[in-house]
Amino acid sequence: MIFSIIGGASGVGKTSLLRSFSDIKQVNTGDLFQQSMSLENRDEIRKGDWSVLEGDVTKKLADISSESIRSKKDLIIDTHFAAKIYGSQYRIGLKEEYLYQLGKSILKLCVNEMLTVNVILISADPHSLLTRRRLDRSRNRELVPSDCYRDLRYNDVYSRRYLTAFRRAEKNIGMNMPGLKMGYFSVENEAFDLSEMQLISILRR
């Protein structure tokens, strides 16, 4: 089974890339937060304090992951490694403690299985991201130019912590897992076809 967490800054082209993998089950953490917050508009999430819902969302992710593992189906978690909170500060998309719990719950179910865990950062040139965000008609908020830079930078930094949390879970699970592989990948989405091919090589190994 291949379990992948794919994240990146908003507007980086993650969702478009993931359309090519519609045969793989995908879960979007933004949708889970939106459902939990009962919001109509996704943009509203980052204005508020979504951290109180992290426990709920982690539990939902663990349930969905377990279901995939039991049915031996690959799973992609579509997320942001960094997200704005209270409309200004950036922080990790899910706190490391929750990631650790999620990692543990998944690994425990796969002790004797073949499991590949991928953490994949989709990134882009900040100028391209700025242009994409500016031309995006679906956006209903003003564009803070420095956010493009900060969003990319924080996603880069925090993406590595996702892998670290899963490695910690592996270490602390106390069992030998010969079938487990973990990897970190960075895909720069400048040319769509190239990025798609890169993702295919990671997700369909």
Added chain:
Amino acid sequence: MANFYWTKDIDEARKEQQTLVELVKTKKSTFDSAHFNFGLAIGTSYEENTKTAFAVCIMFDRRGKTIGDCIITKAEVDFPYVPGLLAFRVGSAICLALDQVTDKIDLLLFDGQGIAHPRGFGLASHIGVLFDKPSVGVTKKALFGNYTLPTKGIHHTDLRHPRTNVTIGYCVSTSNSHDPFFMSPGHRITLSESLEFIKMIAGDSYLPDPLRIVHVRANRLVREYWDKQKKTS
């Protein structure tokens, strides 16, 4: 199309500049002098009583000859005059104009600073980064940097960073009869390319010709606007 957010807070504006300066590329140029067709000269002014920013833009060719009519845009902006933060006062008016023509333009020429700025992020760099277009800033006075005046005639001297002594722009004289002006690259153009470009279009006035036109027009516009407002109120 999303509108850019312009803060009204001075400290936040400085922080925004300090972050965005990371995106300025003056060593990685996308400017191609051989294929240059059209530039856009951009002048700005601000009417204090009505808190209205104006942008006056005109297209020009590789000889600096202006093409067509001026594009004039205005935006209500409540931001004080703070040296080094001009973009936050007039940026929204400029963006309204650029949204109309930016696709046809190879270079943006500003009546404002490029990298010769306390935080390396003057108006030309700021708007250049937002639209990811080659940009150059030209002013009558130096805001930042050390220099010696060039001799009259067609000459230039370096404008140097006060701490590092690195060249960040030039003081350019184009005639015997006018004071020199100051220029620095804004974004996506190198120092030497920006100097060559300015020499190519400059003419022999106190500012490169297209900029002189928008500069005069923008200042006239602000006076006319206030006169009209007084009459109607």
